[in-house]
Amino acid sequence: MRLASTIGINMAGQVIRMAIAVAIVPLYTAWFGAARFGSYFFLLALMPYFQVHALATARQVTTYTARVSRPADDGARAEGHAGLDASMVLGIGGSVVLTTALLVLYPWLTASIEGSPELANEASRARPWAAAIVLLDIVILIQLGQMEGRGRFAASNVSQVIGQLAALLLPIVPLIYDGSLDRLMAGVAAGRLLQAGVALRWAPFRDVLPSFANIGQKIARIGREFSLMTVTAMCNAASKTLDRIIVGASASASALYFYAAPAGAAARLSVVGLAMGTSLAPRFAVADHAEGSALAGHASDAALALTLPVCLFGILFADPILTLWVDAGFASQAGDFFRIALAGVIGTTIAQLPAILLQSTGRARAITIQHVIEIVPFAAALYWASGLSLTAVALAVAARNFIAGAIHMVLARMPVRSIVLAFTSILLLSVCILLAPEWDRLIGLWAIPAKLALVGIAPLAIAAASPGLAAFMRRLVTGLASGQPAPHRGSQE
Numbered sequence: 001m002r003l004a005s006t007i008g009i010n011m012a013g014q015v016i017r018m019a020i021a022v023a024i025v026p027l028y029t030a031w032f033g034a035a036r037f038g039s040y041f042f043l044l045a046l047m048p049y050f051q052v053h054a055l056a057t058a059r060q061v062t063t064y065t066a067r068v069s070r071p072a073d074d075g076a077r078a079e080g081h082a083g084l085d086a087s088m089v090l091g092i093g094g095s096v097v098l099t100t101a102l103l104v105l106y107p108w109l110t111a112s113i114e115g116s117p118e119l120a121n122e123a124s125r126a127r128p129w130a131a132a133i134v135l136l137d138i139v140i141l142i143q144l145g146q147m148e149g150r151g152r153f154a155a156s157n158v159s160q161v162i163g164q165l166a167a168l169l170l171p172i173v174p175l176i177y178d179g180s181l182d183r184l185m186a187g188v189a190a191g192r193l194l195q196a197g198v199a200l201r202w203a204p205f206r207d208v209l210p211s212f213a214n215i216g217q218k219i220a221r222i223g224r225e226f227s228l229m230t231v232t233a234m235c236n237a238a239s240k241t242l243d244r245i246i247v248g249a250s251a252s253a254s255a256l257y258f259y260a261a262p263a264g265a266a267a268r269l270s271v272v273g274l275a276m277g278t279s280l281a282p283r284f285a286v287a288d289h290a291e292g293s294a295l296a297g298h299a300s301d302a303a304l305a306l307t308l309p310v311c312l313f314g315i316l317f318a319d320p321i322l323t324l325w326v327d328a329g330f331a332s333q334a335g336d337f338f339r340i341a342l343a344g345v346i347g348t349t350i351a352q353l354p355a356i357l358l359q360s361t362g363r364a365r366a367i368t369i370q371h372v373i374e375i376v377p378f379a380a381a382l383y384w385a386s387g388l389s390l391t392a393v394a395l396a397v398a399a400r401n402f403i404a405g406a407i408h409m410v411l412a413r414m415p416v417r418s419i420v421l422a423f424t425s426i427l428l429l430s431v432c433i434l435l436a437p438e439w440d441r442l443i444g445l446w447a448i449p450a451k452l453a454l455v456g457i458a459p460l461a462i463a464a465a466s467p468g469l470a471a472f473m474r475r476l477v478t479g480l481a482s483g484q485p486a487p488h489r490g491s492q493e
Contacts, residue, residue: 016157017164018268024168025261026326031172036181038253039113039123041260043130043185045244046109048237050098050134055236056229057091058141059281059359060084060222061208065149066282085210086218088142090226092210095138103131112249119253122181129185136192143196143203149282155202163195170194228368229359235371239404242379243397246386259390262322262334263397266341269310273303273352280353284360292357297415298472300353300422305462305469307349308425309455311342315432316451318342339436340394343429347401350422354412366411374404402426421462428458 028037060083067080106127113123140163147156170176171187248256276299284292314321318338322331358367378400385392402423409419432454463469 015271016161018271020161020164020168021268022265022325025265027172029257029261029326029330031177032179032181032184034254034257035116035119036122036179036184036253038248038255038257038260039119039181040184041244041256041264042113042248042253043110043123043126045241045248045260047102047130047134047137048241049234050102051137052234052237053091053094053098053226053230054138054141055233056226057087057094057138058145059229060087060226061091061142061145062149062281063360065146065208069150081211082218083222084208085212085215086222087226088208088210089212089215090219090223091138091142094230095135099131099135102134103127106130113253119181125180125182126185129182129189132189133185133192136189136196139196140192140199142205142208143199146203146208147199148278151282152202153279155199159195159199159202162198163191165191166194167191225362225364228364232359232364232368232371235368235375238375239371239378239400243382243393246382247390247393250386251390255390258330258333259337259394261326261330262338263341263394265325266311266314266338266345267348269307269314269342269345270348270352272306273300273349276303277352277356281356281360284357289361292361293413296353296357296412297418298468300350300409300414300418301462301466301469302472303349303353304346304418304421304425305459305466307345308429308458308462311345311429312432312455312458313451314342315339315429315436316455318436336391337394339433340391340398343426343433344394344398344401346422346426346429347398347403347405350405350418351401351408354408354414357412358408363411367408370404370407370411374400417466421465425458425462 028040032040064080064083064087068077068084069080107124110123113120140159143159144156147153147159167188168191170190171184173187176183176187176190244256244260247259280295280299283295318335319331322334322338355367358364378396381396381400382393385396405422406419409422
């Protein structure tokens with residue numbers, strides 16, 4: 001399988017899952033209401049803090065599975081088996097501890113959900129389902145790490161699409177649905193269980209069951225990198241969910257719905273960078289520094305060229321998009337959050353490739369230090385912004401994404417060209433957000449053609465400024481030979 005096909009498969013899977021998630025929002029709004037849907041967002045925001053070891057476990061499983069799958073290199077295979085043993089022991093142990101912690105702390109964590117006594121009771125009854133989701137998510141991530149380490153990206157995407165469909169549709173099937181929050185969480189847990197069961201076809205646990213022989217020495221070899229990635233995950237969880245927790249605790253569940261639903265939909269547009277990073281992670285793990293940096297640079301430019309026009313279109317046509325998606329009332333309350341979140345997507349996109357490159361090549365320490373340094377100022381900024389308005393909170397999140405993206409690119413030594421393109425794009429989106437309320441009045445009858453022209457010109461400008469990008473993009477679209485073999489021999493997908 002060629003590299004272009006690998007990226008195309010992952011991108012298609014990400015887009016399908018994004019479409020499913022976006023399509024379900026108006027359905028959940030009608031069936032569960034704003035308050036319960038907002039409470040659901042709040043519970044989802046809490047869960048990453050009890051999955052902080054998931055990033056390290058999944059990345060290590062991917063890396064060491066890739067090395068085990070290199071039959072011509074006995075040294076790499078032995079190192080891979082030892083790394084898998086240590087990763088699984090740490091992953092299983094962490095899951096037991098953190099899931100237990102969630103069950104114990106759950107009443108205190110959910111006490112801030114504002115709503116009716118009935119909603120509070122439903123949140124209390126959702127405790128076992130929340131714990132089940134946390135545990136099953138770790139199982140699923142280990143399975144995805146196995147599949148991606150072997151280059152089985154089609155299988156990975158099939159299991160994820162099935163799992164997301166199940167998690168979003170099971171809560172509204174007649175046997176489960178009763179309009180309550182706890183049944184919503186039960187349906188999501190059932191969907192996760194179905195996904196884990198489907199993935200067993202391609203990622204049986206017998207292949208990663210750890211051997212405890214010399215386990216202390218094995219853990220010592222990967223412990224530092226595992227710890228660094230875990231600290232990164234803790235900070236990353238805060239950067240992605242702290243705004244929702246603060247909004248849910250300081251405002252109301254309904255307010256969180258109008259904030260989190262458009263922000264969550266916008267965040268899913270970072271699928272391009274994620275798909276490319278996921279596809280390239282096994283290659284990064286075995287490539288030399290020059291090859292990895294060059295590949296990451298081309299992929300970052302391509303992700304930007306594909307993501308920017310979509311974000312531009314969303315910013316320029318936010319009101320009709322949100323009205324069509326849910327209704328006019330939703331558009332009037334969520335429009336500003338949606339536009340700002342779309343700009344923040346570019347920050348997320350430009351951070352993904354360099355972050356995955358660093359983590360896959362044993363350089364996670366730099367990202368860890370960056371996250372640790374930024375988290376306190378970011379939390380303080382969010383707390384201060386929450387006292388002003390929800391729009392200020394959204395702006396603080398977008399600003400953090402921009403800064404993190406810049407730091408990631410510098411740490412990974414991405415090409416200067418890529419950094420300049422990224423921040424020119426951010427500047428363009430910022431200007432469009434500022435002009436959004438006045439755009440139609442300033443341009444008049446030419447407003448729509450001008451907006452569409454800007455959307456079309458943006459990716460062409462990136463392609464013109466990035467030598468070799470057109471050929472790289474052409475390979476992604478056509479799946480023609482890229483001159484690079486598959487990340488791993490023996491891939492059947």
